[in-house]
Every structure is written in C-alpha cells, then in structure tokens.
Amino acid sequence: MYSDKVMEHFMNPRNVGEIENPDAVGQVGNPKCGDIMKMYLRIENDVITDVKFKTFGCGSAIATSSMATEMIKGKTVQEALNLSNKAVAEALDGLPPVKMHCSVLAEQAVKSAIYDYAKKNNKQYEGLEGFDPNEEHDHHHHGDEE
Amino acid sequence: MKKRVYLDYSATTPLKQEVLDAMLPHFNASFGNPSSIYTYGRESKNAIDNARDIIAKSINAKSDEIFFTGGGSESDNWAIKGIAYGNKHKGKHIITSKIEHHAVLHTCEYLEKEGFEVTYLKVDEYGLVNLQELKEAIRSDTILISIMFANNEIGTIQPIKEIAEIANSKQVYFHTDAVQAFGNIKIDVKELGIDLMSISAHKIYGPKGTGALYIKKGVKLHQLIHGGAQEKKRRAGTENVPGIVGFAKAAELAHENFDEHIKHLTSLRDKLIAGLKEKIEYIHLNGHPTKRLPGNVNFSIEFIEGESLLLSLDMVGIACSSGSACTSGSLDPSHVLMSIGLTHELAHGSLRLTIGDFTTEEDIEYVINQLPPIVEKLRQMSPLYEKVKGGN
Amino acid sequence: MKKRVYLDYSATTPLKQEVLDAMLPHFNASFGNPSSIYTYGRESKNAIDNARDIIAKSINAKSDEIFFTGGGSESDNWAIKGIAYGNKHKGKHIITSKIEHHAVLHTCEYLEKEGFEVTYLKVDEYGLVNLQELKEAIRSDTILISIMFANNEIGTIQPIKEIAEIANSKQVYFHTDAVQAFGNIKIDVKELGIDLMSISAHKIYGPKGTGALYIKKGVKLHQLIHGGAQEKKRRAGTENVPGIVGFAKAAELAHENFDEHIKHLTSLRDKLIAGLKEKIEYIHLNGHPTKRLPGNVNFSIEFIEGESLLLSLDMVGIACSSGSACTSGSLDPSHVLMSIGLTHELAHGSLRLTIGDFTTEEDIEYVINQLPPIVEKLRQMSPLYEKVKGGN
Ligand SMILES: Cc1ncc(COP(=O)(O)O)c(C=O)c1O
Ligand SMILES: Cc1ncc(COP(=O)(O)O)c(C=O)c1O
Ligand code: FES
Ligand code: FES
Numbered sequence: 048m049y050s051d052k053v054m055e056h057f058m059n060p061r062n063v064g065e066i067e068n069p070d071a072v073g074q075v076g077n078p079k080c081g082d083i084m085k086m087y088l089r090i091e092n093d094v095i096t097d098v099k100f101k102t103f104g105c106g107s108a109i110a111t112s113s114m115a116t117e118m119i120k121g122k123t124v125q126e127a128l129n130l131s132n133k134a135v136a137e138a139l140d141g142l143p144p145v146k147m148h149c150s151v152l153a154e155q156a157v158k159s160a161i162y163d164y165a166k167k168n169n170k171q172y173e174g175l176e177g178f179d180p181n182e183e184h185d186h187h188h189h190g191d192e193e
Numbered sequence: 194m195k196k197r198v199y200l201d202y203s204a205t206t207p208l209k210q211e212v213l214d215a216m217l218p219h220f221n222a223s224f225g226n227p228s229s230i231y232t233y234g235r236e237s238k239n240a241i242d243n244a245r246d247i248i249a250k251s252i253n254a255k256s257d258e259i260f261f262t263g264g265g266s267e268s269d270n271w272a273i274k275g276i277a278y279g280n281k282h283k284g285k286h287i288i289t290s291k292i293e294h295h296a297v298l299h300t301c302e303y304l305e306k307e308g309f310e311v312t313y314l315k316v317d318e319y320g321l322v323n324l325q326e327l328k329e330a331i332r333s334d335t336i337l338i339s340i341m342f343a344n345n346e347i348g349t350i351q352p353i354k355e356i357a358e359i360a361n362s363k364q365v366y367f368h369t370d371a372v373q374a375f376g377n378i379k380i381d382v383k384e385l386g387i388d389l390m391s392i393s394a395h396k397i398y399g400p401k402g403t404g405a406l407y408i409k410k411g412v413k414l415h416q417l418i419h420g421g422a423q424e425k426k427r428r429a430g431t432e433n434v435p436g437i438v439g440f441a442k443a444a445e446l447a448h449e450n451f452d453e454h455i456k457h458l459t460s461l462r463d464k465l466i467a468g469l470k471e472k473i474e475y476i477h478l479n480g481h482p483t484k485r486l487p488g489n490v491n492f493s494i495e496f497i498e499g500e501s502l503l504l505s506l507d508m509v510g511i512a513c514s515s516g517s518a519c520t521s522g523s524l525d526p527s528h529v530l531m532s533i534g535l536t537h538e539l540a541h542g543s544l545r546l547t548i549g550d551f552t553t554e555e556d557i558e559y560v561i562n563q564l565p566p567i568v569e570k571l572r573q574m575s576p577l578y579e580k581v582k583g584g585n
Numbered sequence: 586m587k588k589r590v591y592l593d594y595s596a597t598t599p600l601k602q603e604v605l606d607a608m609l610p611h612f613n614a615s616f617g618n619p620s621s622i623y624t625y626g627r628e629s630k631n632a633i634d635n636a637r638d639i640i641a642k643s644i645n646a647k648s649d650e651i652f653f654t655g656g657g658s659e660s661d662n663w664a665i666k667g668i669a670y671g672n673k674h675k676g677k678h679i680i681t682s683k684i685e686h687h688a689v690l691h692t693c694e695y696l697e698k699e700g701f702e703v704t705y706l707k708v709d710e711y712g713l714v715n716l717q718e719l720k721e722a723i724r725s726d727t728i729l730i731s732i733m734f735a736n737n738e739i740g741t742i743q744p745i746k747e748i749a750e751i752a753n754s755k756q757v758y759f760h761t762d763a764v765q766a767f768g769n770i771k772i773d774v775k776e777l778g779i780d781l782m783s784i785s786a787h788k789i790y791g792p793k794g795t796g797a798l799y800i801k802k803g804v805k806l807h808q809l810i811h812g813g814a815q816e817k818k819r820r821a822g823t824e825n826v827p828g829i830v831g832f833a834k835a836a837e838l839a840h841e842n843f844d845e846h847i848k849h850l851t852s853l854r855d856k857l858i859a860g861l862k863e864k865i866e867y868i869h870l871n872g873h874p875t876k877r878l879p880g881n882v883n884f885s886i887e888f889i890e891g892e893s894l895l896l897s898l899d900m901v902g903i904a905c906s907s908g909s910a911c912t913s914g915s916l917d918p919s920h921v922l923m924s925i926g927l928t929h930e931l932a933h934g935s936l937r938l939t940i941g942d943f944t945t946e947e948d949i950e951y952v953i954n955q956l957p958p959i960v961e962k963l964r965q966m967s968p969l970y971e972k973v974k975g976g977n
C-alpha cells in the first residue's frame with residue numbers, strides 16, 4: 048500500500064520532537080477525526096534553521112510530517128510557504144489516493160507555523176492571504192471518493 | 194524467514210490441512226455438476242448432502258433448513274432483504290442494532306431508501322443491547338429483528354435467547370448474524386428460538402466465499418439469487434462443491450473437542466489482556482469482560498492512532514487490526530467503538546488482536562514484549578501525549 | 586477403472602492443474618484478508634488486483650470495470666435487479682428473450698411480480714432473436730435489454746454487436762449473459778458495445794462459486810450484496826481469493842492459443858455431429874449449424890426420452906445432459922427447446938454433448954460407437970417407434 052520511502056520515513060521519522068522557545072508553532076488537524084500535527088520552527092534571518100514535529104495520525108501522516116520537515120529545513124520562510132502537499136507526496140514516491148489528504152495536513156502545519164511567525168513579527172508573506180489556522184481542516188471526508 | 198504472528202483470526206483464518214484435504218478431490222476428480230444425474234454429478238450431490246447434514250447437526254437444525262450461500266455477507270443480505278420484501282404486506286419496520294456488521298447495517302440503510310423503516314438500537318458501554326428498549330421498539334408493523342450473536346470488533350455476546358423470546362412472543366421474525374459466533378460458541382437454534390442465522394466458512398478455518406443461511410422451516414422470505422433449481426429452488430447458482438465440503442469439514446473440526454478448544458482460546462486471551470494491561474499505561478479494554486468471544490482482545494490505547502500502530506506491528510511480523518478488517522476501506526472511526534461511547538481519539542487508537550487455533554503461548558509472549566516499546570515510540574511522537582507527561 | 590467420457594463441459598468443467606496450482610498458496614500460506622493493511626493482507630490484495638487485470642484484459646475492459654461475484658447466477662441477478670431498481674424512476678420495462686438461462690428468466694419473472702414489465706422475445710428455429718422485433722419492443726420506459734451471448738443448451742450465438750447497437754441507439758442499457766461464451770468466443774466489450782456482462786469461472790476450468798460482472802464505467806445500478814467496502818464498495822463480502830486467482834488463471838489459459846483451441850473443439854464437434862447423423866436415423870441437430878458454440882452438440886433423438894438415454898449412457902461411462910444441467914431439478918421439457926419449436930416429445934428426447942479441452946478423438950469415437958445401440962435398444966421399447974418401423 049505504501050511506498051518503501053513512506054515506510055522508511057514512518058519507521059525512522061526525521062525531526063521528531065519539540066523546540067524549546069521556538070520562533071513559531073503551528074498546530075492543525077481536527078482532533079475529532081483523530082489526526083493532529085504540530086510543527087515547531089526556529090527561524091533566523093528569515094531562514095528556517097531548525098524544525099521539529101509531533102503527529103497523532105496514520106502512517107502517511109507521520110511520513111509526510113517527516114518529509115515536510117526535511118524539505119523546509121534550511122529554506123527561507125517564503126520558500127517553505129510554497130511547499131505543496133503534492134511535492135511532499137511526490138518526494139515520498141507517492142501516496143495511495145485515499146491517503147493524499149494526510150499530506151495536506153503537513154502543508155497546513157507548515158503554513159500554520161509560519162502564520163504564527165508572521166503575526167508575532169508583523170510580517171507579510173505571499174501565500175498566507177486568506178489562511179486561517181483555526182479553520183477546521185475537515186480532511187476526513189474521503190470515504191466516498193470512488 | 195521473518196517471524197510472523199497472526200492475530201487477526203476474526204478477519205479471516207487459514208484453511209486447516211484437513212479442510213483442504215477434504216476439498217481437493219472435488220476440484221478435478223469428482224468435479225461434476227451436482228444437478229447432473231450421471232455418476233460424476235451424483236458424487237457431487239452426495240458430497241453436498243453430507244455437508245448439509247454436518248452443518249445442520251452442528252447447530253441442531255434439520256438438514257433441509259440449511260442453505261449454502263457465497264458467504265456471510267450474502268447470507269445477511271438474503272435474510273434481511275428476503276424477509277423485508279417477502280413480508281412487506283405485513284409491515285415495513287425492521288429493528289437492528291447500531292453495532293451490527295456492515296453487511297447488516299448497509300442492507301438496512303438500503304432498505305430505508307426503498308421505503309422501509311429501521312430502528313437502530315443503541316448499546317451500553319459494553320456493547321449490549323437493552324432488552325427493555327427492544328421490547329418498546331416493536332411496533333405492530335415490525336417484521337424483523339436482526340441482532341448479531343457476537344460482535345466482530347469488541348467480541349461482545351448478546352443475550353440471544355432473551356431476544357429471540359421477545360421476538361417470538363410478538364410474532365416477529367428473528368435473524369442473527371452468527372458469523373463470529375459459529376464455531377466459538379455452542380449454538381442450538383431450536384433451544385435459542387432463532388428463525389434465521391448467517392454463518393461463514395472462512396472464519397472457522399474453512400474457505401472464503403462459502404457461507405450458509407439457516408432458515409427455520411416455515412419462515413417466508415424472498416430469494417436473493419434467482420435461477421436454477423439448486424438449494425431446493427431457494428438459492429440459485431452451481432454449487433461451490435469444494436467450498437461447501439470444506440465448510441462442513443471445518444465445522445466438524447470446530448465441534449470436535451469443542452470445550453477444550455474454547456478453554457485454550459480463552460486462557461490465551463486472558464493472558465494477553467493481563468500482560469498488556471500490566472505493561473502499558475493508559476489502555477482500556479473494549480467490550481464486555483466476560484460475555485465476550487473466547488479469542489477477542491480489543492484495547493483502546495490512548496494518544497496514538499491505530500494505523501501507525503498496525504504498520505509498526507507489521508514491521509515486527511504481528512498481523513492484527515484496528516476496527517473491522519472488513520470495513521477498513523473506510524478511514525472513519527469504527528461505528529462499533531463510537532456506539533459504546535468512545536471518543537474519536539480512543540476509537541482511532543483501538544487495537545484488535547484475535548486469537549485462533551494456531552496461536553501459541555509464545556505468540557502471546559512475543560506480543561506482550563513487542564507492543565510496549567512500539568506504543569512508547571508512537572506516543573513520543575504524539576502531541577497529545579506531551580500534555581499528560583507534563584511536556585510544555 | 587471404468588471408462589469415463591465426460592461430455593458435459595457446458596454444465597461444468599474440471600479444474601486445470603495450473604489453476605489449482607495458482608489457487609493453493611492462497612488457502613493457507615498467503616491467506617490474509619485483502620482488506621487488511623499488513624503483509625498477509627497486502628499479498629491477497631495484490632493477487633486480486635492482478636486477477637482483475639487479467640480478466641479485464643481478456644475482454645478488453647478496464648480493470649475497474651470488473652467486479653468479482655459468487656458465480657454466473659449472482660452476476661445475472663445483480664445486473665438485472667441492479668439496473669431495474671437503480672433506474673426505476675426512468676421506467677419499468679425490460680426486454681429479454683425466451684431462451685435465456687433461468688438465472689435471467691427467473692429474475693425477470695420475480696421483477697414482474699414486483700411491478701416491472703418484461704417482454705420475452707421469441708426466437709426462430711435456430712434460436713436467434715429477431716432484430717426487427719427487438720427494435721419494435723423498445724418503449725420509452727425500457728431500461729434494460731438482456732440477451733445472452735451464447736445459449737447453454739443449443740449453443741446458438743446471438744448477433745451481439747447488432748443488439749448492442751440497437752440498445753445504445755435508444756439509450757437503453759444492454760446486459761449479456763456470456764457465461765457460456767467467455768473463453769469460447771473472442772469478446773471485446775468495447776468493440777461490441779456491451780454495458781454489462783456476466784461470466785463464470787467453472788465453465789472455463791476454473792472453480793465453482795466464482796464469477797464476475799463487467800460493468801461499463803458510468804453505468805448506474807444498485808448493489809445486490811451490501812456490506813463491507815470490497816469491490817470498490819459495489820459488492821460486499823470477504824473476497825474469495827483462491828477462487829478469484831483461479832478464475833484469472835483459467836481465463837489466461839483460455840486466451841492462450843485461443844484460435845488453436847477453438848479449432849480443436851470445432852473439429853471434434855463437427856466430427857461428432859457427422860458421426861451421429863450418419864449412424865442414427867431420425868435425429869435432428871438443434872441450434873444453428875454454424876453460429877454455435879465450438880463445443881456444443883445438441884440432438885433431438887426421436888421416439889426416446891432423455892433421462893433414460895442419460896442413464897444408459899452413464900452405464901457405459903458417458904456423462905452428458907438432456908436440457909440444461911442447471912435446470913434438471915425440474916422435469917419440464919426445456920424452455921429453450923420448446924422455444925425453437927420442438928414438440929414435447931422431441932424436447933424430451935434431446936441430448937446435449939458438450940466438448941472441452943480434455944476431450945479426445947477417442948472419446949468422440951467411443952460415443953459414436955456406443956450411442957447407436959443404446960438408442961436402438963430404447964427405441965425398441967418405445968411405443969412411438971413401432972408405428973414408424975411398421976410394427977403391429
Ligand atoms: C448461460 C448461463 N448463465 C448462467 C449460468 C449460471 O452460472 P453459475 O452456475 O456460475 O451460477 C450458467 C450455468 O450454470 C449458464 O450456462
Ligand atoms: C459479524 C460478521 N458478519 C458478516 C461478515 C461477512 O462475512 P463474509 O466475509 O463471509 O461475507 C463478517 C466478516 O467479514 C462478520 O464478522
Ligand atoms: S491523516 Fe492520514 S488518515 Fe487522516
Ligand atoms: S414417467 Fe418418469 S418423469 Fe415422466
């Protein structure tokens with residue numbers, strides 16, 4: 048069902064944990080449907096120098112969290128904002144169709160953390176317009192996809 | 194080879210060697226169509242008759258009350274749609290429970306769209322239906338009560354005899370889905386007062402794609418599959434002779450040394466429950482402590498999610514499930530676990546380990562050793578856990 | 586051992602060794618439930634996916650247009666009831682023919698009782714439907730045309746492409762029962778324009794109790810068996826993995842050397858027809874001389890009755906049938922033979938010999954030698970015969 052790469056990231060997730068006194072924290076997900084992702088960022092001169100995550104979720108949620116943290120580490124904030132869930136999924140050699148929504152959670156977690164950073168520091172970034180971290184990401188409505 | 198510990202016997206079972214041996218001759222030596230009158234055909238016919246006798250005997254039914262089907266789901270669909278359409282002149286109301294298998298629930302939901310009315314009884318924290326509520330739910334136009342014998346997820350066994358008595362006293366047909374119960378609980382359909390009962394071979398070390406419906410003599414229902422004159426003109430289709438023969442052999446084996454077999458499963462089950470409870474904090478047994486299937490263990494493990502647990506267990510060779518395997522095409526939390534009052538998180542973090550005839554003491558010990566560090570690792574990743582552990 | 590000549594391949598076939606070999610690992614080594622996410626389950630899932638690809642390719646369908654069922658009868662019931670109930674808002678009229686298999690006919694008769702209307706097209710002396718009549722039978726409320734690909738008794742092959750064109754031009758769904766045709770006639774569902782097609786494994790050296798329904802993408806029909814999420818939520822029930830794998834292997838073998846295989850069957854068939862015609866007086870070939878299944882021989886033998894013929898043939902080891910094996914539970918003369926205009930006597934005196942992959946030249950010769958004296962003996966007993974022969 049999952050690619051080897053997904054399984055590898057799932058079994059050995061990168062960047063698990065917390066950052067003390069982070070520059071930004073974002074949490075997304077709908078605790079009601081069971082999946083939560085929390086992302087911590089250390090940002091220096093607009094560059095993400097460290098990132099950690101915690102995830103309550105399925106194998107694909109954990110693997111995409113792990114991959115997303117790898118992909119944004121060392122990138123500028125703006126670059127990180129441009130990360131799409133598709134790019135994360137592709138970097139994992141793909142996800143099963145019913146599991147694509149899990150990668151959305153990773154994209155949203157990054158956005159949500161950067162939103163926190165922008166708010167605290169009064170900054171504007173392209174791609175944050177209209178983003179509402181408190182919006183319920185009702186990503187579990189995939190039962191009848193087929 | 195990697196160690197493999199299979200603990201998903203409620204999802205399906207491997208064929209026993211004796212079952213396969215019984216089936217093999219019917220694939221290409223004695224392969225005739227049972228409807229044919231020549232020697233080849235008569236051999237097949239005799240094999241089916243013999244199988245029917247064995248299944249009938251195992252539940253104390255008469256042979257002509259057993260009808261072979263293509264599996265438990267077909268049996269459930271046949272019983273419920275058959276009674277509904279066959280008795281719609283009498284009424285259009287059906288009673289079932291919220292924790293039935295999807296083969297019952299989705300059939301009932303379909304019938305609702307077609308103009309029937311269905312009452313879904315709720316269950317208590319252990320998964321038991323309330324008999325008083327059942328009585329009150331019966332209306333003058335109620336034609337069927339369908340309550341499962343034992344639940345596939347949490348293992349809870351319903352008070353079938355009492356339910357049947359209520360149904361019989363109101364002249365309402367009573368169907369029970371005994372797919373999980375058959376072979377694991379002694380069933381006497383006459384003593385219990387059951388009108389229709391679904392069973393399936395692949396849950397008792399028989400082949401997939403074979404089941405049966407017990408239909409008490411005199412019960413009126415429509416056919417589900419029309420066509421040839423097979424099964425006394427009530428279920429058409431060339432009979433799956435090897436499947437039927439295998440089903441009977443499996444039923445026969447299950448009812449040999451029945452008590453010993455149940456004692457064995459129960460002791461392994463209780464050992465697993467005790468071992469996990471002792472080693473892992475924040476876990477809760479789902480289902481009834483004693484009124485439960487001998488092989489069923491179902492825990493909710495706080496702060497972690499079922500799929501990642503299953504994947505991690507698979508990596509160490511342990512096969513089990515989270516919610517019903519038959520329904521895992523959907524990622525929604527199990528309707529059974531929600532019905533017994535779990536939160537979404539707890540339902541998502543459920544783990545079902547089901548024990549069977551090939552399970553050993555070592556398998557149980559292996560799980561008791563392997564599971565705790567996996568749970569701990571996943572909890573370390575969980576944002577829900579930090580709060581409990583006093584993280585920031 | 587007594588000589589055994591099996592000439593009832595249209596009733597059922599023995600499993601080919603390759604088919605059994607493909608099935609065996611799925612009984613107890615790789616036996617997991619395909620819905621499970623662990624290794625055991627994924628192995629089963631892959632096996633089913635692979636089987637689906639093979640079946641799809643063999644009829645030029647897409648994989649997601651193939652749905653496995655519990656046999657040909659279930660497929661027929663699903664297609665017809667599914668379309669009927671799923672489109673009843675559009676209309677309640679169905680067209681079929683008088684010579685369909687009972688799985689189609691009895692389903693249609695059931696639907697008539699439930700408020701649908703059915704037109705049963707008659708056929709000509711060869712068993713062919715009349716296209717003009719079909720056109721005229723279509724009404725504004727017609728929702729389905731179901732005409733079989735090839736007849737199981739007399740072997741007649743219908744003009745499927747022309748029928749599909751008529752159905753498509755009137756926006757009416759077209760289902761065909763191809764249980765006898767599949768594996769014996771090249772079928773390209775796209776080129777032919779078929780919307781739904783029933784096939785069954787046990788007619789092509791695969792296992793009993795496994796079939797499939799081809800459902801063209803976009804065709805709307807209700808489910809027959811509700812429940813779990815199997816078969817893309819359209820046909821519930823734990824998949825019969827060995828059955829499905831065996832079906833695919835059988836389909837693969839049937840489509841290897843397809844032309845050669847058909848040539849072989851056809852030549853044996855024609856040899857048998859010629860041999861019997863030459864040796865026995867007062868016999869008539871039923872069905873079409875050329876538009877017929879490669880393995881089908883069906884004669885009406887005057888002055889004698891089918892069952893006594895079958896019993897006599899069984900005594901010399903020849904297994905064949907009189908009318909459809911699937912319907913021999915009934916003693917009524919075959920509806921197919923009556924529909925092509927035979928008298929009751931001729932219908933009763935019909936003999937179907939169906940040839941398959943294990944049939945040899947010697948088998949054919951054996952029948953050509955054994956049958957005439959048996960016929961003669963039975964005729965000597967017949968009061969109808971004496972008149973012809975000028976007895977007193
Ligand atoms: C034309 C035809 N349709 C349907 C069927 C039913 O198939 P099954 O026996 O697999 O249910 C048969 C044979 O039995 C048949 O010959
Ligand atoms: C309680 C219950 N009912 C029905 C079924 C369906 O049986 P089958 O898979 O044979 O269709 C199952 C298992 O899948 C079950 O556990
Ligand atoms: S995050 Fe994967 S199932 Fe919801
Ligand atoms: S005389 Fe025996 S079937 Fe008619």
